[in-house]
Structures are given as structure tokens and as C-alpha cells.
Amino acid sequence: MKMEDMSLSGLDNTKLEALAHDVYSDLVEDACLGLCFEVHRAVKQGYFFLDETDQESIKDFEIVDQPGVDIFGQVYNQWKNKECVCPNCSRSIAASRFAPHLEKCLGMGRNSSRIANRRIASSNNTSKSESDQEDNDDVNDNDWSYGSEKKGELIQSNPNSPRRSKSLKHKNGELSSNVNPDLYKYNYSSGISYETLGPEELRSILTTQCGVVSEHTKKMCTRSQRCPQHTDEQRRAVRVFLLGPSASTLPDSDTMLENDGYDAPDGQLIMSRLQWDGSSDISPSDSASSKASTNNSESKRPKKKKKPSTLTLTTTGSGGERDKGQERERGDRDRVVCGGSGSSSSQNALGLSSRKKRPKLPVPPALSIYDDLN
Amino acid sequence: PPIADLENTISKNSDVVSVMSPAGCSHVNGFKVDNWKQNLRLIYQCFVWSGSVETRKRKAKSCICHLCGAHLNRLHSCLHCVFFGCFSKKHIHEHAKNKRHNLAIDLLYGGIYCFVCQDYIYDKDMEQIAKEEQRKAWKLQGRSPLLLCIGEKYSMWEPTKRELELLRHNPKRRKITANCTIGLRGLINLGNTCFMNCIVQALTHTPLLRDFFLSDRHKCEMQSNSCLVCEMSQLFQEFYSGHRSPHIPFRLLHLVWTHARHLAGYEQQDAHEFLIAALDVLHRHCKDDNGKKANNPNHCSCIIDQIFTGGLQSDVTCQVCHGVSTTIDPFWDISLDLPGSSTPFWPLSPGSDGSVVNGDSHPSGATTLTDCLRRFTRPEHLGSSAKIKCSGCHSYQESTKQLTMKRLPIVACFHLKRFEHSAKLRRKITTYVSFPLELDMTPFMASSKESRMNGQYQQPVDSYSLFAVVNHQGTLESGHYTTFIRQHKDQWFKCDDAIITKASIKDVLDSEGYLLFYHKQFLEYE
Numbered sequence: 001m002k003m004e005d006m007s008l009s010g011l012d013n014t015k016l017e018a019l020a021h022d023v024y025s026d027l028v029e030d031a032c033l034g035l036c037f038e039v040h041r042a043v044k045q046g047y048f049f050l051d052e053t054d055q056e057s058i059k060d061f062e063i064v065d066q067p068g069v070d071i072f073g074q075v076y077n078q079w080k081n082k083e084c085v086c087p088n089c090s091r092s093i094a095a096s097r098f099a100p101h102l103e104k105c106l107g108m109g110r111n112s113s114r115i116a117n118r119r120i121a122s123s124n125n126t127s128k129s130e131s132d133q134e135d136n137d138d139v140n141d142n143d144w145s146y147g148s149e150k151k152g153e154l155i156q157s158n159p160n161s162p163r164r165s166k167s168l169k170h171k172n173g174e175l176s177s178n179v180n181p182d183l184y185k186y187n188y189s190s191g192i193s194y195e196t197l198g199p200e201e202l203r204s205i206l207t208t209q210c211g212v213v214s215e216h217t218k219k220m221c222t223r224s225q226r227c228p229q230h231t232d233e234q235r236r237a238v239r240v241f242l243l244g245p246s247a248s249t250l251p252d253s254d255t256m257l258e259n260d261g262y263d264a265p266d267g268q269l270i271m272s273r274l275q276w277d278g279s280s281d282i283s284p285s286d287s288a289s290s291k292a293s294t295n296n297s298e299s300k301r302p303k304k305k306k307k308p309s310t311l312t313l314t315t316t317g318s319g320g321e322r323d324k325g326q327e328r329e330r331g332d333r334d335r336v337v338c339g340g341s342g343s344s345s346s347q348n349a350l351g352l353s354s355r356k357k358r359p360k361l362p363v364p365p366a367l368s369i370y371d372d373l374n
Numbered sequence: 375p376p377i378a379d380l381e382n383t384i385s386k387n388s389d390v391v392s393v394m395s396p397a398g399c400s401h402v403n404g405f406k407v408d409n410w411k412q413n414l415r416l417i418y419q420c421f422v423w424s425g426s427v428e429t430r431k432r433k434a435k436s437c438i439c440h441l442c443g444a445h446l447n448r449l450h451s452c453l454h455c456v457f458f459g460c461f462s463k464k465h466i467h468e469h470a471k472n473k474r475h476n477l478a479i480d481l482l483y484g485g486i487y488c489f490v491c492q493d494y495i496y497d498k499d500m501e502q503i504a505k506e507e508q509r510k511a512w513k514l515q516g517r518s519p520l521l522l523c524i525g526e527k528y529s530m531w532e533p534t535k536r537e538l539e540l541l542r543h544n545p546k547r548r549k550i551t552a553n554c555t556i557g558l559r560g561l562i563n564l565g566n567t568c569f570m571n572c573i574v575q576a577l578t579h580t581p582l583l584r585d586f587f588l589s590d591r592h593k594c595e596m597q598s599n600s601c602l603v604c605e606m607s608q609l610f611q612e613f614y615s616g617h618r619s620p621h622i623p624f625r626l627l628h629l630v631w632t633h634a635r636h637l638a639g640y641e642q643q644d645a646h647e648f649l650i651a652a653l654d655v656l657h658r659h660c661k662d663d664n665g666k667k668a669n670n671p672n673h674c675s676c677i678i679d680q681i682f683t684g685g686l687q688s689d690v691t692c693q694v695c696h697g698v699s700t701t702i703d704p705f706w707d708i709s710l711d712l713p714g715s716s717t718p719f720w721p722l723s724p725g726s727d728g729s730v731v732n733g734d735s736h737p738s739g740a741t742t743l744t745d746c747l748r749r750f751t752r753p754e755h756l757g758s759s760a761k762i763k764c765s766g767c768h769s770y771q772e773s774t775k776q777l778t779m780k781r782l783p784i785v786a787c788f789h790l791k792r793f794e795h796s797a798k799l800r801r802k803i804t805t806y807v808s809f810p811l812e813l814d815m816t817p818f819m820a821s822s823k824e825s826r827m828n829g830q831y832q833q834p835v836d837s838y839s840l841f842a843v844v845n846h847q848g849t850l851e852s853g854h855y856t857t858f859i860r861q862h863k864d865q866w867f868k869c870d871d872a873i874i875t876k877a878s879i880k881d882v883l884d885s886e887g888y889l890l891f892y893h894k895q896f897l898e899y900e
Contacts (some may be wrong), residue, residue, distance in 0.1 A: 099565030
């Protein structure tokens, strides 16, 4: 087909269609030619047959679709003994209990500042070796090994949780039995002496607490990272001082500052700022659609996306680690001694923890298939 | 001619260990003298891969067969002199015979033909030049073939000689066929972490995300090894490793809890919250990829934004002066109210506003996803207690507000608000909402609304395909998350922590639905 400078305006529809069809078939032919070249080249260079698989491999990876087994042909419920190494403390932990361990290990749960304080207490306390305390922590991670604790001691000496009773102790055993009563000499608002702490403990504490050292008492502030008494600058400075210059790049302190906005009282999830067509300051994580779709009746509610806990005392009777975890959580909440959350109702305590942790929707898993097959 | 040779080489290859006929030939040696490299480059630049408008014009005008004037017919250029001849009519063959010029180059694809061998040959040095020139031309054109591949031509992987050797000596392959398990893997529950597992399954089966990570496109610039994007990349490696035992995502949990402190704590959490938090951390860590500083507030072009970020337009219209104030907010998900919640829901009868229904055939009375979307994008009178300051009227006036989609992301996630937390009650709304396999978002676009208002034709928008469904079983107080994911076009699988089983489409569509993931059908050039 010869190419000429021709004007298309003079042509009628049939001619135009014919031209279009010509162009189309040329394009298709070119595309086919391209494919031929690809194959020819692959064959000549020797890599055309490289992806051929042997029958055995194909069978290996074939999907299985039969009752009682998964797609790999494996029976359900054989993964109970998996373990993993905690990236924080390098201990080997059972996989199915890694989450509760990590919470304590990172010093994030409601419980963990008390555990940290306890460690400090034990390092000052000659009557208990530190390893004992660590063992007690381990016991917290495991289920139902009462060990050699003083079961009765705490209950009587703890004035702050009148609801603790012997009946609860049975369900929530390990907690009531393991905490050193000396702990309660440490009020939440007093400080920690940083000199006696190792770097790991410091790091752990500094992930949850303000940490600024008071000039008078030389102790670290144990309030939250947003404590109004100290500034972010002070907090950064103490981290650098205690943990070295790299501390200023600790993801914890940085993200904590960023994430503080997340806990802001107006409920905005402000983690990062993205301009969108120059008209909005909101990040997609603000769930703009979620806010936007509320109508009038909802706007009367407090703006914070409150999802108060409604963990109930369900004793489902299944051999569930989860049940125990559930109980444990509730028990903790009852006994946390912290400013502002003195509620005696376990049901509301979650929403009012002093860390201003954003209340979440608690969805404890129901009986899982593991339990059914137990 | 080439076809016969192709058959030859194919039959040679069926003996696994046989030696390949060399890809190059000795007849090029006569050509490789003096300034041959530069000459070859020129030929590629001018006549094969035109990078600029001028070269394209020149090619179009000057490349015609010297014997018959044809532009196409597989035009070739002689490598030894200035001669163009078409292949189909054998004009280039004539020239080669007459002048004893043995080599010619195909002007469409740059292949080099040897008239002595009577086949296309692949000489290493010449190939090298060809590749470089091709890359140069693509850069000049500045096109982005795919959103993900900016300025650089996508080239298929070719093994080196060494790799070829290794591959031939190790013939076992992990090949992804239509009925294979590769890409599927269970996830151990780390202690009430099904909320995380269900999201991980949805993300690892997001095609674009999978392609991004499997082609190694994340270049990490974080100093510490706490980059969540790297961990994501590792996750894909684990899923495609062929391992059958479930993966233990403990490092992922650790990283997410480190970077999204608000999620921290061992207690059962909401999958939707986890999704948003995870996307946010990934997005923050991705920002380093593009050399953009973390505090650059402008449009990010990280993979998360490219795939998940849409724009939600909110129009507030003053009831008095009818002035409209528009804002556009980015979003990663659309949260939809459901009937049965304490917020009033008016199920609109299908087609009542003339818009297209998604061909839903549902049992009478069942709410559809489209109903929810229609409600989401309906104009809403804000009431006298919520007057807005109107810049046109300079006073507070009543107004209506309407939401539409300004820009739809490639992956649209719909969140059915099943968990109600009003002051009085906390409960889970289990109303069945039927959702389609294919979703047409046209009626809900901002552009459609404008077209409707102007009485114009609504430009149809690409349809979206369902590829993942996260379900919650149980009550508000105690429940469990599972995910249905789509693999190999029409196969569905149920992911229940460590257990992956095959599922039917019916299973998926009958499920309650909490998070619905839809993928755009066709990708467009930017």
C-alpha cells in the first residue's frame, strides 16, 4: 500500500471503512510477526523450553479438593507446635502465643509498664533474683502453670482492685499469683531510676513512657509519651542521652510522635498529611468515607470512634487459650493503677486507659476449628 | 526460509541435552569491520526504533522498498549499503544475491537476517547494540507502558549463558499452572490475630501488588531493617515458595505493632482498622522509594497510592443561592451503612433514579451493594441544626451534601459497617447484603453526576471484579475472620488462618461480607 499525502475529507464512509480495515489488518499482522520473532529468538537462544515442568512437579503442586484436608492435602490442625523467635527479645516463643508475648515484650499492653516496674523493683530487691522475675514473665506467657507463687499475697495487699476475688483467681490464675506485692509500692506517678537499668529495659520502657528525667528526683517520668508535663524535645533528648545518638531514629519514638495524632481527642486519624488536589489535608487513613457517610443522628455521638470493650465473662468450656487470654485481659484492666481510669467496671476500663489507647473493636475469635477438633 | 529452520531447532530441542545450533553465525564477520558499530547504531536509530517525532516522520517517508515502493511487507534494510527492500516480495533477497550483501535488518522489530544461513541470527555484540538503542528510543518517547513502569521499557527476562546452563542441569520447576497451589499459603494465628491474617490474604492476592513485589520493584532506603515494605516483599516470597506448611507472620506483626502503635495490644481487633493502618505504614515506608521526603505533602506515586488511593468528592450545595462548595478527600476504602443499623436506611427500588442496576438478581427484598452505594451517594439534607456558612450568601444557610467518586482507585475496598457502636447499643448487624462478581461504578462517579445534571450521556466507567471477601463470623464480643480470595481467574479459595480450602463462587456470594475488594478490569495509560 502506497502512502500518499491524501486528504480524508473527500472520502465516503465505505472508503474510510476500507482504509480503517487495512490499517487494522496491518496492525494485527505486525503483532503476529512480533510474536513469531519472540518464539524464534527464544528457541534459537535456547530458552524456549526452559519452563517445561516434569510431571512429578506438576503433581506436587496440584490443588487438592477433598473433605478433611486443605488444598495441599494436609489434615487440619497439625500446626500446634510451631515456634518463632521474638525479634525483640530473641526468645523462642510458641507461635500461637506470640501475640500476647509480643505485647508484653514491646511494653505495649496495659500490663507491661507494671512488669517493667517490677523488673526494676527486682533489680533493686535483693530477695528476688532477676531470673525469677523473668520466669514469672514466662509463666504469664504460658498457660496455667501456677508455679511457686504466693497466691494469696497479692489479693490481700492490693487495695486497688476490690473486685478481685478468689473465684476470679481460678480463671485468671497466673496473674494474681505472680505479681510481686512490692510492685504496689510503685505508684504510677513516681519515677524509675534509670541508672540501674540495662539498655534493653531502657529501650522497652522508653517505648511506652515519657522517660524524661526529673532534675529533682533523678528519676524517669513514667507517664505516657504524651504527658503534658514534658515536651517532645525533652523526650528526644533523654532518649539520645540514654540510648545513644541512634535513638533519635528509633521507630518507636518517631512513630509515637506521629501516631499521637491518632489518639487525638477529636478522633481524627491523622498519621500523615496528603494533599489531594490541593484541597484537603486529610490522609486516606482518616477514613474520609467513614466519616462522610455518617448522618445527623450519628454526629450527635462523640466524634471519637469509640468501640468500647464488651468482653464478657464467657466460659465457653472449650480448651481455649483464647478464653484465658480474654480473662487475663479483663483482670488486668481491673487492677491497673493509673490516673483517670479508676473505674471499677471492667467493661469500661478499656476505653479509659491512661495511655489513651484508641479503643478498638474487640473480636475474640469464637471456637475455631482447632477447638472443634480438639 | 525461517519457518523450516524453526522446525529444525524445535526438534533439536526435544532432546533435552542436545547442543543448540549457535544463535549467531560466522557470516557477520565480514560486516564487523571498521566503524560497524556506529553504522549499526545509526540504522537502528533512524530506521528501526524512532525515538522522536522527527525520526518517526523521516522513517515513514523514506523507508520504502526501492523496487516496488511498498512501505510494509516486512521491509528490510541492507546492512552493507543504503537499500530498502521488502521481504514478502523477496526484493531484499534479490539485492542480497546481486550485491553479495549477506545481512539485512527487519525494520519493524530489528531482527538481523543472514542470507547465507537463511535465518534470523542473534549475534551477541549486535544484540547488545540493539538493546541499547531500543532503550534509548523508549526513553525518548517517555511513555509509561504500565502505571508501574515509568520511562523504562518493560523487557522480558532472558537468561545469561550461565543461567541457561544451570537451568538445564536442574530441570525441576515450580511452574504456576491453572490448577496449582503456588501463591496460596496458610497463616498461623499468633493469638487472636485472624484480623491480621485475613487482610494479609487479601493483599497477597491483589494482582498488581503481587506483580510489584514479585518483580522486585521495592528498593529499600530505610536504614534500619524495620521496613514494612521489605517484609511485605518477603511475604510474597513465602507465598510463592511452594511451601505447604503455613507461614508464621510474627515479623509482620512485630513491625506493624512497632509502626502503628495505636493498634498495639493483644486483644481482638478490627480487620478494617488493620487494613487502613497497614496501608498507611506501607505508604509511609514506600515514600522513600520515590526519593520523596516523608514530609512532602503532595501526591505520592508509591505503589500503595497507585493501587489503593481514590478521591471522594463532597459537594455541599447552599439551599438558598445554590452555590456549591467542593472538596476532594483521598480514601482507601468506602464505609457503607447498612439497613438494620440505627441510622435510617431507605432501600431505593432498583432503577428508580434511572441509573443502571448491576444486573443483580437477588431474592426479593435483599439489599444489594449497589443499594448501599446509592444511599452513600444520595444528596443529603443537612438539616437546620447543621447550617453551613455559605460564601455566596455570606451567612449560615441550610444545605445539602452529596458524595461521589471523583477518582476510583484500581482496587476499591468496600467496608460494610456491621459493627454498631451507638451510645445505646453495641451490636453486630448481620443483614445479608448481596454483592456482585462484577460491579459497575459508573452511576456513582462525580463525572456521571455532572453528565446527568447536564442531560448528557454518562461515559461508562470500567467495571470492577471481585477478588477478595473478608468475613466475620460471630458476635461483636467474640468472632473470627476468614477471607475468600480469587486465584487463577475463576477459582476461589477460603483462607481460615492456617487452612486453605477450595470454595465455590456460590460460597463466596452467599457469605455475609464485611470487607469487599474489587479490582479494576482494565488498566489505562496515564
